[in-house]
Amino acid sequence: MLDRRPRREWAGDMPKVRRSDASRRTMKEFLDGNGVKRTLKARGISKSAAQSALSEELRSRGIDARNWPHLSKASQRSLFSSALEGLRAHSKPVRGIDLEKATGISQAGISLSGLHGRTRRAVLSSLKSSIGELPAMHGKISGIATCRPSDAPENLKNAYAWYDSATKTITLNLKFFGRDSSIRTPYLEDAAIGYHPKGPGVEMILSHEFAHAVDDELVRMGVKSADGSVSSFIQPRIMHDCGLSMLDVERAVSGYSVDGGPPEWFAEALAEALSGDEPRPVARELLKWVKEQMGATQ
Numbered sequence: 001m002l003d004r005r006p007r008r009e010w011a012g013d014m015p016k017v018r019r020s021d022a023s024r025r026t027m028k029e030f031l032d033g034n035g036v037k038r039t040l041k042a043r044g045i046s047k048s049a050a051q052s053a054l055s056e057e058l059r060s061r062g063i064d065a066r067n068w069p070h071l072s073k074a075s076q077r078s079l080f081s082s083a084l085e086g087l088r089a090h091s092k093p094v095r096g097i098d099l100e101k102a103t104g105i106s107q108a109g110i111s112l113s114g115l116h117g118r119t120r121r122a123v124l125s126s127l128k129s130s131i132g133e134l135p136a137m138h139g140k141i142s143g144i145a146t147c148r149p150s151d152a153p154e155n156l157k158n159a160y161a162w163y164d165s166a167t168k169t170i171t172l173n174l175k176f177f178g179r180d181s182s183i184r185t186p187y188l189e190d191a192a193i194g195y196h197p198k199g200p201g202v203e204m205i206l207s208h209e210f211a212h213a214v215d216d217e218l219v220r221m222g223v224k225s226a227d228g229s230v231s232s233f234i235q236p237r238i239m240h241d242c243g244l245s246m247l248d249v250e251r252a253v254s255g256y257s258v259d260g261g262p263p264e265w266f267a268e269a270l271a272e273a274l275s276g277d278e279p280r281p282v283a284r285e286l287l288k289w290v291k292e293q294m295g296a297t298q
């Protein structure tokens, strides 16, 4: 499952213009940065399209573009993610028949009432691209559904979404997914303070739940330690391979990875590798390892 940051103080959804942590990067410098370049290349988005989406994002939030260098690096990245998400929302719709072929999820398994059309498309394309990345997951998820906030189980009221390994279904909480504009802001705020990895809200949440299904599938394939969990043995190994220790989990992946323990670390890092803005070493290393496991036993 993927929780909203608990006990959060409402900080407003407007990035603060503060001189103290100003990045002093102009928009051109930001867009020419290596991380941004890689992200744009990976998603097939031109620099000019990114620039106009970013300008539009600033306009929609009432931020004067001249204030860009005064924003913190975190705010700049968060606005950039938000702008890219807007771009993707206009990508072409995923038709049911294509989706079934691409993912192995039957049309009957998809019940996304209550979602805005754009969110629905982002959800389905995200699943499609994750399964494209890990073809061994084709047919391993049986359904995806929405849940009204009042119907959410008590312990999941503040979760964006969750994966049920018994039924192999992903459920999206309409408390967050219900309105088109309501989903990306909370996720981006959580990401800006490091509680979740940086990336577009809808895709990151879907990839996170998808990653729980991957974890599940690896266990089913027999890739596991004595205690039956994949994440508990692979977490220290991957961290070590990246020259890090378990004390670096928060910095190298996310705060939620610490709160949720190895299974959530696994889901957070894999989500970052699949949908993140700039996948970091732990995320990349984990995806590589998962691909090796799934490739070898297919």
Ligand SMILES: [Zn+2]
Pocket: 001, 002, 003, 208, 212, 263, 264, 267
């Ligand atoms: Zn989770």
